Amino acid sequence: MSQASTSPAGAGQATIIDGKAFAEKLRGGVARQVDALKARHGITPGLAVVLVGEDAASQVYVRSKSKKTTEVGMQSFQHTLPVETGEDELLDLVRRLNSDPQVHGILVQLPLPKHIDSEKVIDTIDPAKDVDGFHVVNAGRIATGALDRAMIPCTPRGCQMLLQDQLGDMSGKRAVIVGRSNIVGKPMAQLLLAENCTVTIAHSRTRDIAAECRDADIVVAAVGKPEFVRGDWIKPGATVIDVGINRLEPEEPGGKGRLVGDVAFDEAKQVAGAITPVPGGVGPMTIAVLLANTVTAACRQAGVEEPAR
Numbered sequence: 077m078s079q080a081s082t083s084p085a086g087a088g089q090a091t092i093i094d095g096k097a098f099a100e101k102l103r104g105g106v107a108r109q110v111d112a113l114k115a116r117h118g119i120t121p122g123l124a125v126v127l128v129g130e131d132a133a134s135q136v137y138v139r140s141k142s143k144k145t146t147e148v149g150m151q152s153f154q155h156t157l158p159v160e161t162g163e164d165e166l167l168d169l170v171r172r173l174n175s176d177p178q179v180h181g182i183l184v185q186l187p188l189p190k191h192i193d194s195e196k197v198i199d200t201i202d203p204a205k206d207v208d209g210f211h212v213v214n215a216g217r218i219a220t221g222a223l224d225r226a227m228i229p230c231t232p233r234g235c236q237m238l239l240q241d242q243l244g245d246m247s248g249k250r251a252v253i254v255g256r257s258n259i260v261g262k263p264m265a266q267l268l269l270a271e272n273c274t275v276t277i278a279h280s281r282t283r284d285i286a287a288e289c290r291d292a293d294i295v296v297a298a299v300g301k302p303e304f305v306r307g308d309w310i311k312p313g314a315t316v317i318d319v320g321i322n323r324l325e326p327e328e329p330g331g332k333g334r335l336v337g338d339v340a341f342d343e344a345k346q347v348a349g350a351i352t353p354v355p356g357g358v359g360p361m362t363i364a365v366l367l368a369n370t371v372t373a374a375c376r377q378a379g380v381e382e383p384a385r
């Protein structure tokens with residue numbers, strides 16, 4: 077029996093997975109790769125981030141991405157367009173970035189305003205520059221097991237790295253992913269299949285999500301509902317990865333509002349073997365993998381071997 081299941085109630089024995097520290101290390105490795113690319117090949121990887129509209133939360137993320145991009149020595153190109161920008165105009169910008177040799181990675185911040193077809197925008201990005209891994213070509217490569225030629229979506233890849241670090245070999249483990257989005261749930265399932273897990277995707281029509289989770293050695297919560305996964309859904313000793321980032325209503329007027337995940341953390345940490353916190357878990361990994369993907373993209377585009385991380 078695991079430590080967690082034998083400890084007194086309220087002891088909170090789960091290992092708290094430090095995604096922030098892991099991401100910092102990963103960014104350090106990316107910075108060394110960038111140095112090597114500059115020295116050996118005169119290549120400076122470049123990442124273009126496109127934001128349409130003035131959503132406050134999106135602006136914060138985009139600023140943070142840009143800062144971390146320059147911190148690892150890469151070039152950051154930021155394009156902020158007014159909310160009323162037409163689809164054609166955005167597609168034109170994407171095409172210009174596709175043919176710009178200084179730009180190796182393109183990220184169009186989602187969600188886009190309603191009048192823009194985001195699928196069309198994503199599928200206009202050159203798959204080789206699609207550092208989000210959202211293009212249908214990259215989704216197809218991942219689904220067919222051609223992972224070495226794909227761009228892998230940042231959040232699922234970050235979760236996989238944390239799981240590999242925590243568990244090592246995942247062969248035969250039961251993994252339940254709560255949520256079936258194209259951005260997280262589906263690619264996460266593919267990556268865990270590639271790890272030889274037995275994978276279940278649970279979603280809003282699943283008959284008994286709690287029962288599915290109770291069978292799982294690994295639970296990945298990616299539904300976008302605050303504290304949706306409860307502590308008594310978790311098998312003692314299981315590893316819990318919380319992808320959710322939900323800002324709760326401020327408790328006092330003018331307050332900032334607490335950030336919570338898709339897992340009821342205080343409950344789940346009493347039962348789990350290991351769990352990611354929010355903030356400081358998966359979020360920082362997403363950005364670190366984005367930078368790593370940009371290096372990978374730059375190397376492939378230049379036809380040079382990727383330096384060791």
Ligand SMILES: Nc1nc(=O)c2c([nH]1)NC[C@@H]1CN(c3ccc(C(=O)N[C@@H](CCC(=O)O)C(=O)O)cc3)C=[N+]21
Nearest residue numbers: 183184185186187208321355356357358359360362363
């Ligand atoms: N094309 C596209 N690609 C994305 O990858 C993408 C996107 N659109 N739209 C928005 C979401 C959200 N996202 C986050 C990345 C990092 C943190 C992150 O670093 N969070 C920190 C701090 C959170 C905070 O304090 O607000 C943490 O969890 O510790 C959060 C959220 C990427 N997204």
Ligand SMILES: [Mg+2]
Nearest residue numbers: 255256279280
């Ligand atoms: Mg769903």
